[in-house]
Amino acid sequence: MIGRDRQVAGGIRRRMVVAAAMMMTAAAAVGVLPVSAGSAAAQEARKGGTLSIILQPEPVTLTPSTNMAQPTQVVAGNIFDGLVAYDFDLKPKPALAERWEVAPDGLTITFHLRSGVKWHDGKPFSAADVKWSLENIWKTIHPRNKSLFENVTQVDTPDDSTVILRLSKPSLPILSVLNGVGAPILPKHLYEGTDILNNPYNNKPVGTGPFVFKEWKRGEYVELARNPDYWEAGKPYLDRLLFRIIPDAAARAAAIEKGEIQYAPYNPVPFRDAERLSKLPRLKVDTRGYEWLSPLLYLDFNVENQYLKDVRVRRAIAHAIDRAALAKIVWFGYAKPAISPVPSSLVTFHNAKLPQYPFDVKKAEALLDEAGFKRDANGVRFTLTHDFLPYGDDYRRTGEFLKQALKRVGIEVTIRSQDSAAFIKRVYVDRDFDFAISYNNAFPDPQIGVVRAFWSGWLGTGTPWTNGSGYRNARADALIQEAGVEGDPAKRVAEFNEFQDIVLGDVPSLPLLELNFFSVYSADLQGIVEQGDQVYSSLKNARFVDAPKAN
Amino acid sequence: MALPDTASLPPTRTDFRDRTVGRLLRRPSALVGLILLAGILAMAGFADIAFPGDPLDMAGTPLLRPGDAAEFPLGTDMMGRDLASGIFHGARVSLLIGGVAALVSLVIGIGIGALSGYYGGRVDRALMRVTELFQTIPPFLFTLALVAILQPSIATITTAIGITSWSGLARLVRAEVLRLRNSELAQASIILGASDARIIFLHILPNTLAPVIVSASILVATAILTESSLSFLGLGDPNVVSWGGMVGAGRETIRTDPHVAAIPGVAIVIAVLALNLLGDGLNDVLNGKGERR
Numbered sequence: 001m002i003g004r005d006r007q008v009a010g011g012i013r014r015r016m017v018v019a020a021a022m023m024m025t026a027a028a029a030v031g032v033l034p035v036s037a038g039s040a041a042a043q044e045a046r047k048g049g050t051l052s053i054i055l056q057p058e059p060v061t062l063t064p065s066t067n068m069a070q071p072t073q074v075v076a077g078n079i080f081d082g083l084v085a086y087d088f089d090l091k092p093k094p095a096l097a098e099r100w101e102v103a104p105d106g107l108t109i110t111f112h113l114r115s116g117v118k119w120h121d122g123k124p125f126s127a128a129d130v131k132w133s134l135e136n137i138w139k140t141i142h143p144r145n146k147s148l149f150e151n152v153t154q155v156d157t158p159d160d161s162t163v164i165l166r167l168s169k170p171s172l173p174i175l176s177v178l179n180g181v182g183a184p185i186l187p188k189h190l191y192e193g194t195d196i197l198n199n200p201y202n203n204k205p206v207g208t209g210p211f212v213f214k215e216w217k218r219g220e221y222v223e224l225a226r227n228p229d230y231w232e233a234g235k236p237y238l239d240r241l242l243f244r245i246i247p248d249a250a251a252r253a254a255a256i257e258k259g260e261i262q263y264a265p266y267n268p269v270p271f272r273d274a275e276r277l278s279k280l281p282r283l284k285v286d287t288r289g290y291e292w293l294s295p296l297l298y299l300d301f302n303v304e305n306q307y308l309k310d311v312r313v314r315r316a317i318a319h320a321i322d323r324a325a326l327a328k329i330v331w332f333g334y335a336k337p338a339i340s341p342v343p344s345s346l347v348t349f350h351n352a353k354l355p356q357y358p359f360d361v362k363k364a365e366a367l368l369d370e371a372g373f374k375r376d377a378n379g380v381r382f383t384l385t386h387d388f389l390p391y392g393d394d395y396r397r398t399g400e401f402l403k404q405a406l407k408r409v410g411i412e413v414t415i416r417s418q419d420s421a422a423f424i425k426r427v428y429v430d431r432d433f434d435f436a437i438s439y440n441n442a443f444p445d446p447q448i449g450v451v452r453a454f455w456s457g458w459l460g461t462g463t464p465w466t467n468g469s470g471y472r473n474a475r476a477d478a479l480i481q482e483a484g485v486e487g488d489p490a491k492r493v494a495e496f497n498e499f500q501d502i503v504l505g506d507v508p509s510l511p512l513l514e515l516n517f518f519s520v521y522s523a524d525l526q527g528i529v530e531q532g533d534q535v536y537s538s539l540k541n542a543r544f545v546d547a548p549k550a551n
Numbered sequence: 552m553a554l555p556d557t558a559s560l561p562p563t564r565t566d567f568r569d570r571t572v573g574r575l576l577r578r579p580s581a582l583v584g585l586i587l588l589a590g591i592l593a594m595a596g597f598a599d600i601a602f603p604g605d606p607l608d609m610a611g612t613p614l615l616r617p618g619d620a621a622e623f624p625l626g627t628d629m630m631g632r633d634l635a636s637g638i639f640h641g642a643r644v645s646l647l648i649g650g651v652a653a654l655v656s657l658v659i660g661i662g663i664g665a666l667s668g669y670y671g672g673r674v675d676r677a678l679m680r681v682t683e684l685f686q687t688i689p690p691f692l693f694t695l696a697l698v699a700i701l702q703p704s705i706a707t708i709t710t711a712i713g714i715t716s717w718s719g720l721a722r723l724v725r726a727e728v729l730r731l732r733n734s735e736l737a738q739a740s741i742i743l744g745a746s747d748a749r750i751i752f753l754h755i756l757p758n759t760l761a762p763v764i765v766s767a768s769i770l771v772a773t774a775i776l777t778e779s780s781l782s783f784l785g786l787g788d789p790n791v792v793s794w795g796g797m798v799g800a801g802r803e804t805i806r807t808d809p810h811v812a813a814i815p816g817v818a819i820v821i822a823v824l825a826l827n828l829l830g831d832g833l834n835d836v837l838n839g840k841g842e843r844r
Contacts, residue, residue, distance in 0.1 A: 249803075250805070250806070253806065270803035270804070271803075272614075272629065272803060272804045272806075272807050272808070273803075273806055273807065275807070276806065276807050329609070329613055329629075329630060329631065330630070390785075393785070393799075393800070393803055396785065396789060397629070397630060397800075399789065400607065400630065400789065401609070401630065403607070403790075404605075404607060404608060404609055407605075414790055415789040415790050416702060416789075417702070417703055417785065417786070417789055418699075418702050419699060422702070
């Protein structure tokens with residue numbers, strides 16, 4: 001309780017300072033004066049209030065060191081600050097690092113850290129924490145980062161606020177993963193010498209972020225409180241974040257509608273309900289804030305299948321699918337047709353001048369005829385089995401959509417459903433499938449989330465969400481390898497352009513849709529979506545413009 | 552164990568049938584059940600004539616309400632599939648699953664019950680332990696597990712429901728057989744040197760028919776419900792239309808377009824109600840309560 005009292009005292013002290021500067025606002029925050037909605041003072045920087053947030057499903061842990069599940073990252077983004085954050089164009093902007101330099105040869109990256117930053121337990125944050133986290137987490141146990149930090153041979157900390165990464169080969173994608181969940185910095189003084197995976201602080205995290213962990217009541221909520229010593233003066237605005245666990249979608253929709261929940265990220269309700277909620281004046285539905293993830297829905301063809309090994313058949317299937325209709329009907333417009341495995345949100349790398357597969361049933365039929373698969377008496381050319389990622393009805397309906405689309409060109413499809421463990425084993429381990437739907441987050445650099453679906457080095461490893469099609473192309477492999485260690489950004493773009501050209505020509509994996517996740521939040525809130533990695537970042541800019549509703 | 556003489560003298564077949572059907576038709580609830588069931592059977596039979604296309608086809612604008620468009624009298628679901636076509640074709644799948652699953656559990660249940668009751672002793676003890684094993688596992692969870700392991704298709708769903716729902720029937724048949732085993736009829740046959748199989752099939756089983764028929768109608772109803780629940784949880788066969796699958800698909804739009812889930816839901820209610828009414832009627836008639844009314 002001592003820690004808690006200290007925080008409360010800190011909060012009061014801060015309020016007094018603010019009150020001196022801005023009487024009206026501060027008075028409103030402590031509830032002395034009622035402020036009418038929309039008044040100028042309230043619009044400026046209203047402080048205080050509890051923000052209730054949907055957390056779905058309940059996380060397994062609250063520290064994003066090995067478990068990269070979405071709910072873990074949604075909470076952790078508020079507790080852990082990263083070296084940088086990302087704007088809507090996915091460019092890094094300062095956070096714990098005030099500035100950074102990459103040497104022209106790409107072999108040295110220097111970070112200059114903000115000074116005076118404190119961990120939530122009062123200990124000072126320093127370069128040693130970054131060095132320790134890099135060596136013990138990013139490079140070793142963090143599932144996405146291992147390959148990116150592989151070439152970091154040495155980390156120097158000449159003083160408490162400088163970190164120098166020395167690399168054997170350049171690794172530019174590092175600069176795309178340095179936010180609080182992509183490269184989490186954990187307190188060395190609490191983790192050093194312990195079993196990192198079972199450290200008790202994993203479930204009562206201590207970070208440097210704008211909100212301090214208070215309580216996790218399993219099955220009910222995770223509570224965070226304002227960090228009064230946060231390095232960014234005046235922030236955060238809110239007193240408390242309450243992440244509530246509501247497993248039922250209908251109950252979530254009702255809670256949002258009633259105003260009990262004011263912020264709900266990650267598709268909290270079915271698409272059709274989102275449509276309905278977006279029409280209510282009190283609520284906003286927003287698809288921004290997910291740019292850092294760039295989720296892509298794709299169709300993996302098993303290139304060892306007797307029909308699908310023929311590239312003409314794969315191209316025919318690509319022509320037979322009306323991706324605009326798929327986006328509109330199955331995904332209710334919360335998606336847009338994808339034309340490249342590199343999503344268009346990766347502005348630097350996305351190449352729009354590529355082989356295209358417009359919806360064209362005649363062309364599809366012609367390609368299948370050319371491949372020698374004629375229609376039989378029943379109009380069937382051949383039969384394929386389809387497996388869909390068992391992540392919910394949207395994926396099942398995508399499978400049903402494909403079944404009907406391919407029926408039109410004479411391909412009979414049998415849909416097979418299974419649980420996610422069986423799906424992963426079937427597609428990535430046993431390779432006992434014909435074609436399957438799945439989705440991957442691309443992240444800001446193709447090296448992180450895109451090339452894994454095409455690099456032959458993943459074959460035989462059984463790693464989920466890697467090369468599912470069984471594709472092998474020496475040139476594509478070479479380009480992936482080169483771009484991984486290329487120090488010149490312009491050359492990397494050229495390499496990725498050629499890469500996209502090759503894999504779209506061969507279509508071992510057909511990009512279907514760029515998915516748009518959405519958040520629902522109260523119109524009373526401001527500053528909810530301010531950056532490209534918002535959902536995995538903090539709500540330090542969030543504030544109520546109206547008096548928050550009582551809970 | 553003194554039994555009334557009439558019980559040991561089975562009525563002739565035509566007698567049994569005529570009287571049963573006649574008495575059944577005189578009971579309003581059973582009559583309603585029969586009519587509803589006949590309607591569902593007709594829907595299943597004429598599905599291809601009434602709705603010749605593929606019921607999974609995305610035929611129209613998604614989420615039409617009933618009455619919005621003449622060609623879709625019951626509206627469309629979120630993929631633009633015709634709900635009326637789904638109801639007709641779904642009747643087929645639901646009845647097929649209900650019927651075959653009931654048949655599977657009848658064969659297992661009667662088989663185990665008859666052997667257990669007739670032979671008694673060690674056979675009885677062994678078979679009843681197995682039956683108890685099946686009885687202790689909640690049948691729905693058991694079915695769920697089986698379907699999840701075998702992967703959902705019509706065949707696996709039907710088999711799984713059949714395998715998990717026979718235990719009650721087995722105990723019922725065993726009790727009946729145990730009673731008849733010691734009746735004068737069976738004793739006489741044994742003295743005359745009839746084979747066990749002949750006694751079981753010709754003399755004992757026909758006399759257990761009444762309770763078996765009643766539970767069969769309930770078994771079909773339960774099987775339809777179980778299949779619906781499985782489909783609702785996403786463990787249906789995605790390649791065919793079933794009523795449960797339609798309810799499951801409509802669940803997401805229940806706030807905005809309740810008809811997508813409600814229409815197939817009503818179909819399930821009617822089918823299960825029809826079978827239950829029929830079962831009740833049969834129960835009353837076959838146990839002779841009908842005459843005393």
